Amino acid sequence: xxxxxxxxxxxxxxxxxxxxxxxxxxxxxxxxxxxxxxxxxxxxxxxxxxxxxxxxxxxxxxxxxxxxxxxxxxxxxxxxxxxxxxxxxxxxxxxxxxxxxxxxxxxxxxxxxxxxxxxxxxxxxxxxxxxxxxxxxxxxxxxxxxxxxxxxxxxxxxxxxxxxxx
Amino acid sequence: xxxxxxxxxxxxxxxxxxxxxxxxxxxxxxxxxxxxxxxxxxxxxxxxxxxxxxxxxxxxxxxxxxxxxxxxxxxxxxxxxxxxxxxxxxxxxxxxxxxxxxxxxxxxxxxxxxxxxxxxxxxxxxxxxxxxxxxxxxxxxxxxxxxxxxxxxxxxxxxxxxxxxx
DNA sequence: AATTGATATGTTATATTGTAACAAATTAAC
DNA sequence: GTTAATTTGTTACAATATAACATATCAATT
Numbered sequence: 001x002x003x004x005x006x007x008x009x010x011x012x013x014x015x016x017x018x019x020x021x022x023x024x025x026x027x028x029x030x031x032x033x034x035x036x037x038x039x040x041x042x043x044x045x046x047x048x049x050x051x052x053x054x055x056x057x058x059x060x061x062x063x064x065x066x067x068x069x070x071x072x073x074x075x076x077x078x079x080x081x082x083x084x085x086x087x088x089x090x091x092x093x094x095x096x097x098x099x100x101x102x103x104x105x106x107x108x109x110x111x112x113x114x115x116x117x118x119x120x121x122x123x124x125x126x127x128x129x130x131x132x133x134x135x136x137x138x139x140x141x142x143x144x145x146x147x148x149x150x151x152x153x154x155x156x157x158x159x160x161x162x163x164x165x166x
Numbered sequence: 167x168x169x170x171x172x173x174x175x176x177x178x179x180x181x182x183x184x185x186x187x188x189x190x191x192x193x194x195x196x197x198x199x200x201x202x203x204x205x206x207x208x209x210x211x212x213x214x215x216x217x218x219x220x221x222x223x224x225x226x227x228x229x230x231x232x233x234x235x236x237x238x239x240x241x242x243x244x245x246x247x248x249x250x251x252x253x254x255x256x257x258x259x260x261x262x263x264x265x266x267x268x269x270x271x272x273x274x275x276x277x278x279x280x281x282x283x284x285x286x287x288x289x290x291x292x293x294x295x296x297x298x299x300x301x302x303x304x305x306x307x308x309x310x311x312x313x314x315x316x317x318x319x320x321x322x323x324x325x326x327x328x329x330x331x332x
Numbered sequence: 333a334a335t336t337g338a339t340a341t342g343t344t345a346t347a348t349t350g351t352a353a354c355a356a357a358t359t360a361a362c
Numbered sequence: 363g364t365t366a367a368t369t370t371g372t373t374a375c376a377a378t379a380t381a382a383c384a385t386a387t388c389a390a391t392t
Contacts, residue, residue, distance in 0.1 A: 034388090056377070068342060076341080091257040092312055094349095094378065099380065109211045109297075130293040131275075131313070138288060138354070139320035140277045146258055146314045147297070151220045154305035200359085202369070221349070234371060241350065242370080260349065261380095 009115035016098075019046045023102045024086050027094065033084065041065055042077040043098070046087055050118040052095035090119060092148045097121075107145040172322055176185070182264070183213045189268045190252050199250065207231055208243040209264070212253055216284040218261035256285060258314045273311045279319035286319065 001101060001126065024043060028035040035043075045061050046053050059074045066073065081087040087096050090110060100121045109124040125149070135142050190209060194201040201209075211227050212219050213304040225240045232239065244262060253262050256276060266287045267274065275290040293313070301308050 033278065049326055066319070070343070071379070091314065095180070109300065111304060114309070120304070122300065122304060127293060127296040127300050130296045134275065134288065134290045134293050135315065138277060140317055142317040143280070143313045144316045146312070148257065148312045149301065149306065149308045150208070150310045151306055151308040159306055236372070237350070
């Protein structure tokens with residue numbers, strides 16, 4: 001049995017990378033902050049695919065480019081990218097993904113596929129509105145919201161279904 | 167300025183502890199699994215209050231009772247207690263809390279107060295229903311759901327409001 | 333161009349969180 | 363009582379993250 005570890009073939013990933021980098025560059029100019037080469041390299045490495053990436057994997061991957069890189073190098077870049085909203089931390093994986101929606105910067109739903117490791121970010125406005133209402137009911141002042149769902153994505157469950165004989 | 171780190175005075179915490187231990191004991195009998203003394207002690211230590219507790223803090227706290235305790239001692243007990251649904255892992259804190267709702271065992275909303283460190287578990291049925299619908303829309307098969315909100319709880323924001331002069 | 337202040341990076345060391353692997357002990361079932 | 367399964371002890375280490383301080387870079391002003 002083969003297992004899908006890819007996104008649908010309709011997905012042209014270079015579009016994702018280009019859009020993210022262009023947008024980040026533009027926003028940094030607007031905000032008067034510096035997208036230094038280390039920060040840009042880390043952002044590009046995170047955007048290698050739609051998997052969540054671990055800090056120490058980033059460290060290994062950046063070493064050919066930045067031979068002096070140490071853990072702090074990566075964590076500082078990650079802190080910057082998170083502060084700017086360019087990436088998300090996936091709490092349940094201790095890992096990081098690129099943010100797919102830099103314009104609205106809503107906090108969103110993360111669908112984490114255990115099979116292919118892709119993480120999909122969804123708007124889920126209905127869920128978010130219900131959540132905001134519930135937080136009001138609780139008189140809770142939210143600073144950050146993380147909704148992380150672990151399971152099997154559509155693509156993987158279809159692949160499994162069609163490849164396992166009855 | 168004083169800062170509240172307590173629950174409202176209406177809260178009688180020994181009720182929480184007793185209920186949790188009684189229920190856990192009963193469920194272990196029903197399920198034919200062993201609530202050994204280590205496991206029970208860890209569960210009690212988690213229920214010391216409504217804060218999320220870190221594994222290594224539990225290790226320090228259990229040492230007077232179990233002098234041979236090592237990290238694995240704690241992590242095994244935590245694994246057991248999670249498998250039985252007696253505790254939750256708080257992903258965004260790398261910490262653990264007692265589950266307040268052993269009967270229904272719904273996955274719930276965690277409200278994490280940065281001020282007093284208490285973690286409140288809420289049913290939030292509307293949110294959960296919206297979430298289930300959204301997951302159906304996405305054709306995502308969920309195995310676990312974590313909704314973790316960081317912020318300031320009702321009690322702390324009231325305390326702050328009344329104690330900071332205008 | 334030199335000075336300054338702010339920001340970013342280099343570097344070392346260490347803290348924190350979590351697991352693997354195998355031996356020994358305990359418990360439950362026969 | 364013997365056996366099989368489960369639990370615990372123990373050692374070692376892997377993986378994740380931060381503290382602290384030195385150095386370098388950059389941009390704005392003298």
